[in-house]
Amino acid sequence: MHSYPLYYEKPYQKTHTAAIVDIVDNTLVLDSTICYPEGGGQSGDIGLISGVQLVNTTKDDDHTIYHHVVEQKFSVGEKVTIELDWDHRYHFMQMHTAQHVASGLLFTRFGIQTVSVHQGERVLTIETDAAGVEEATCFELEDLVNAVVRQNHPVHYEVHTQSSAQNLGLRRSIKVEGDGVRLVVVDDVDTVACGGLHAASTAEIELFHYYGQEKIRGHIRLIFTVGKVAREEIRRAEAAARELGVLFSSPLDGLVDVARTAVASAALVKSELRKAQQAIASLLLGSLVEKADRVGMVPVVYWNVPEEMDMKDIAQALVEHEDLLLCAAKEVEGGVLWLIGVQGKASAVLDFNTGKSSLLSAIEGKGGGKAPLFQGSAQACSTTFFSACKDLIQ
Ligand SMILES: [Zn+2]
Known part of the structure; x- marks a missing residue:
């Protein structure tokens, strides 16, 4: 069975009416859908289907898209209305677009390749092929991505044959076989084959923020926050720093030293107590x-x-x-x-x-x-x- 995916043509459509063509356990198969199924490092869409909670969207190898609902009260042939959880979907589109820009700039400016990516509910991670990435490089990347955000580069799609796509010499190998290769082009910044959903232009990323890094399989995995979540995380960190400043009676500049001394003295007291x-x-x-x-x-x-x-x-x-x-x-x-x-x-x-x-x-x-x-x-x-x-x- 094949479900017609409207999300490529109309990634900004938030509601849609479709007919149920099949019911499998707690999932609905619709004749057409705006719900993006989990894949390519992007989570599946959530929202409501005729008022019933949609908790995930997945697909099988046959391009059948399954809408996972919490309550099965539907029948085949019935018309239903999808309402996307738009904050959730839009944040993933922002993160996905930011990831293309960041991976493109990591490669062109720093010679660092992207090994794998993951978009979580709050953070975007890019596993690089580098054994070490200096913090200064991460901040430089953050600035470069935010410059691309301000410059508002359009994002467009091109469909290529396998050979014409291969001839472009893209930074990332093409994972799909056959013709009809969908390329995502962030104008003047990056081109890769990708089946995900993206914002229409880089200004929609709003804000790109370096959040830290960790080592995985000998590689550095960079962690970022994007858009509204980035603003929330920055404010959270600032609030914590302010509160610690009050607790330790210290301005921000001396806060870490004051906290370090307090921790060392607490350890000493603990050992004396023992x-x-x-x-x-x-x-x-x-x-x-x-x-x-x-x-x-x-x-x-x-x-x-x-x-x-x-x-x-x-x-x-x-x-x-x-x-x-x-x-x-x-x-x-x-x-x-x-x-x-x-x-x-x-x-x-x-x-x-x-x-x-x-x-x-x-x-x-x-x-x-x-x-x-x-x-x-x-x-x-x-x-x-x-x-x-x-x-x-x-
Ligand atoms: Zn993508």
Whole structure:
């Protein structure tokens, strides 16, 4: 089946009435459509079909175009009205046009080829063949594209035979076979074969903004925003910078240095706090050991660990004692975290591995480890844990 695509002839048409010729699951096939199907790095059109939400448009190899609707209340032969989500479609046309201009200038001015492109909901990405692209180059490109925007170059289409298109020596290889090759020409800037939708002239791009870059498969992928989204992103970044300026009481020029110093000082405070927590754990355990009952010569400590303490610090405090049996439990949501430390001669008092399965079943817990430290979690409360530990003492 073949759906007549009106979007090439009338890319600015926002509504259209068509007849349903087929219904496949949650999709409608229409005799003609203004909805651009997903492909070539451009997403499918969305909008409404007779009031029902159109969530995507796709096509198959046979050029049948499928309109994906959220609710199937249609019948074959029925006439329906398409209303495009025009903001969505127009933004893609702007991004697509900007991408041609940017890829053309990357090639002619900087000798950088485009490997692949993607137009997302908010950003346009161009994967280049370069292993590195300096930021100054990206800003120069941004300026060059915006100059083309101001100069308002018309965008037009030409249909060529395969051989005449090949003879033009375009920067990008032609991906379609046979004749009827559709060329997109941004006058005086760029010509490539492309099946996407574009704005009628470069002024419609409005604004082209360099948004950053990332490394992918050893290449640099450049990220841009276009049009209304570019303005929104610039304003968002400025608002964040202003707010940070107030938070750090710093003008923009010194803001990064002030923030860097604050982050470094917070890291220092955090590390001092860790040391203090470790010292407290060590002192508390020391005082518990002094008061502890002994089995043989070995002090046995049962410790209900306060919630603000970290079990890691307790494990560290344990090794400061030559002979010690420590049973520690910290109440957490849904049970306890438990720790059994068997230092030195304590191994003659409690053999964890022998008692492991009875302990775990008594406390409905899991865990393990190797001498001198065993750890885990349990559903039982700390009292049950301590009494299960007592049962293991020989
Ligand atoms: Zn295109």
